[in-house]
Amino acid sequence: MLNVCVLGTGYVGLVTGACLADLGHAVTCIDIDPAKIEGLARGEMPIYEPGLDEVVARNGEARRLSFGVDPSGALGEPDLILIVAVGTPSGEDGSADLRALFSAVDQAAGLRAASQAGGHLTIVIKSTVPVGTCRAVEAMVARRLKPGSFSIVSNPEFLREGCAIEDFTRPDRIVVGSASEAGLAAMRALYAPLTSQGFPLVEVGALETSEMIKYAANVFLATRIGLVNEFAQICERVGADVDELSRAVGADRRIGPAFLKAGPGFGGSCFPKDLRALTSFAADLGCPSEIAGAVIAANERQKHAMAAKIEEAVGARLCGRRIALLGLAFKAGTDDVREAPALSILSDLIAAGASVTAYDPAAGEHFARLVPGVRIADRIDRALADADAVVIATEWPEFLTIDWMAARLLMRRPVIVDLRNHLEAKRLIALGFTYRGVGRHASPLPVSLPAYAPQPMGVQDISEPPSRAPARRGPVAGGPIRVFDQDEARREGAVPAE
Ligand SMILES: NC(=O)c1ccc[n+]([C@@H]2O[C@H](COP(=O)([O-])OP(=O)(O)OC[C@H]3O[C@@H](n4cnc5c(N)ncnc54)[C@H](O)[C@@H]3O)[C@@H](O)[C@H]2O)c1
Ligand SMILES: O=c1ccn([C@@H]2O[C@H](COP(=O)(O)OP(=O)(O)O[C@H]3O[C@H](CO)[C@@H](O)[C@H](O)[C@H]3O)[C@@H](O)[C@H]2O)c(=O)[nH]1
Numbered sequence: 218m219l220n221v222c223v224l225g226t227g228y229v230g231l232v233t234g235a236c237l238a239d240l241g242h243a244v245t246c247i248d249i250d251p252a253k254i255e256g257l258a259r260g261e262m263p264i265y266e267p268g269l270d271e272v273v274a275r276n277g278e279a280r281r282l283s284f285g286v287d288p289s290g291a292l293g294e295p296d297l298i299l300i301v302a303v304g305t306p307s308g309e310d311g312s313a314d315l316r317a318l319f320s321a322v323d324q325a326a327g328l329r330a331a332s333q334a335g336g337h338l339t340i341v342i343k344s345t346v347p348v349g350t351c352r353a354v355e356a357m358v359a360r361r362l363k364p365g366s367f368s369i370v371s372n373p374e375f376l377r378e379g380c381a382i383e384d385f386t387r388p389d390r391i392v393v394g395s396a397s398e399a400g401l402a403a404m405r406a407l408y409a410p411l412t413s414q415g416f417p418l419v420e421v422g423a424l425e426t427s428e429m430i431k432y433a434a435n436v437f438l439a440t441r442i443g444l445v446n447e448f449a450q451i452c453e454r455v456g457a458d459v460d461e462l463s464r465a466v467g468a469d470r471r472i473g474p475a476f477l478k479a480g481p482g483f484g485g486s487c488f489p490k491d492l493r494a495l496t497s498f499a500a501d502l503g504c505p506s507e508i509a510g511a512v513i514a515a516n517e518r519q520k521h522a523m524a525a526k527i528e529e530a531v532g533a534r535l536c537g538r539r540i541a542l543l544g545l546a547f548k549a550g551t552d553d554v555r556e557a558p559a560l561s562i563l564s565d566l567i568a569a570g571a572s573v574t575a576y577d578p579a580a581g582e583h584f585a586r587l588v589p590g591v592r593i594a595d596r597i598d599r600a601l602a603d604a605d606a607v608v609i610a611t612e613w614p615e616f617l618t619i620d621w622m623a624a625r626l627l628m629r630r631p632v633i634v635d636l637r638n639h640l641e642a643k644r645l646i647a648l649g650f651t652y653r654g655v656g657r658h659a660s661p662l663p664v665s666l667p668a669y670a671p672q673p674m675g676v677q678d679i680s681e682p683p684s685r686a687p688a689r690r691g692p693v694a695g696g697p698i699r700v701f702d703q704d705e706a707r708r709e710g711a712v713p714a715e
Pocket of ligand 1: 224225226227228229230247248249250253302303304305317318320321343344345346374375376377378486487
């Protein structure tokens with residue numbers, strides 16, 4: 218059993234603290250938000266995370282997990298692992314705002330110095346931080362603590378909200394980076410209950426490698442989504458189906474099936490922020506990350522393309538239309554609305570003059586805090602009443618059980634815009650709904666063939682290009698390739714006049 222103190226009891230800190238206690242360690246979780254700590258002391262979870270309440274309760278009862286606002290007691294423990302899991306949000310220029318992190322570390326180092334505790338302090342940076350931050354932390358702590366009495370480790374977190382307990386307890390890998398053997402030894406001991414079950418601990422010798430691994434993983438995953446959303450746009454134009462495409466492309470073992478689901482664009486507290494942070498520090502280093510920049514721009518386009526899709530489905534301008542927006546969290550399984558696509562969609566709908574009633578099984582309260590004045594229904598049927606269209610923005614399982622026959626009677630128009638390809642399109646169309654998904658068309662586009670200019674039989678002059686039809690720009694009705702009949706082809710110059 219090791220003594221562990223976690224600074225920052227948010228999505229990552231609370232899950233980490235509770236799961237480490239479950240592995241047998243003695244954990245104190247600290248947060249500067251007294252309301253959060255008081256709630257936890259009463260057994261109230263500050264976040265929606267399936268299974269978390271049980272882990273917290275179990276370890277609270279076993280006296281392995283406690284909460285507080287003051288880290289001084291924990292910092293007096295001779296041998297201590299101090300895990301820093303405070304937020305590192307985007308600053309105004311897109312770079313990571315590290316003020317909370319440096320302030321937490323500086324305060325902890327000061328308290329440690331004042332405690333005059335012997336033993337070794339391992340400071341573990343779990344927050345996602347730009348490359349070079351851990352080294353800056355090391356320099357900051359070195360001003361307060363004696364050399365050899367502490368070490369710095371980078372230990373980025375890869376958990377996903379909604380399945381955080383599973384991700385923590387059955388990780389694909391645990392990454393730890395440090396130049397300090399004492400620091401790495403502490404990490405081996407901390408994670409021994411997981412590594413002994415075969416979960417891999419990837420040790421890297423430089424703080425910078427570990428910091429960079431976290432950004433590389435997130436940029437990689439976000440890029441897959443960015444790509445598949447671009448493919449979805451193309452699929453819509455040509456009548457292809459992006460879900461079938463993802464299944465087939467993902468069956469290639471070199472590509473793999475995960476993170477190929479098209480949707481309204483990625484959101485959450487990590488991908489958008491981490492892509493911005495990477496592009497910011499990479500540019501500062503003189504090695505611009507053009508791919509990450511392009512993924513950010515493509516994702517913005519994707520989010521803002523959704524209002525036009527809704528308008529097309531409604532078949533009329535959105536001004537004065539009533540829209541039911543189902544799903545406000547950035548994905549299912551969480552109450553987190555940070556950078557949720559629903560936020561951009563709502564603001565585009567409002568800007569177009571629509572009136573919106575929103576619903577989410579978990580995130581309604583958080584959403585209302587971010588968007589004061591938004592109308593949030595407490596039940597799906599209340600959101601659907603008199604709607605001209607229903608928009609599915611998050612793939613909550615609850616939406617699969619909606620009685621669409623009954624819903625049709627409540628709605629003003631039977632229109633469903635399913636931005637997660639979550640529902641069964643065929644059944645809804647059979648029920649009389651106009652259905653739009655992402656990257657798939659309810660009805661195929663008109664057949665398109667290449668422009669065809671019949672050549673006279675006999676010897677052909679191949680020095681000329683086969684068609685002299687003027688080059689076309691932009692989308693063309695009926696698909697990207699136009700079919701001419703003979704008269705039209707002549708007018709277009711594709712076939713010489715007789
Ligand atoms: N949310 C995720 O799924 C996830 C996954 C992997 C990594 N991360 C990274 O982990 C970090 C934390 O993310 P989060 O989503 O848990 O953030 P969060 O906002 O949910 O939690 C951060 C907590 O830190 C507290 N805090 C701020 N300053 C403090 C201080 N000086 N002392 C003690 N507590 C303090 C805040 O009150 C808040 O409760 C970020 O760097 C994030 O990028 C997040
Ligand atoms: O095929 C997919 C997969 C995801 N998404 C979207 O991508 C966003 C992020 O989803 P997900 O990765 O599941 O959620 P997070 O909880 O933000 O987790 C990511 O960000 C965390 C914080 O860095 C990392 O720890 C995780 O490994 C990483 O998956 C959400 O808007 C999803 O709807 C898609 O659109 N299509």
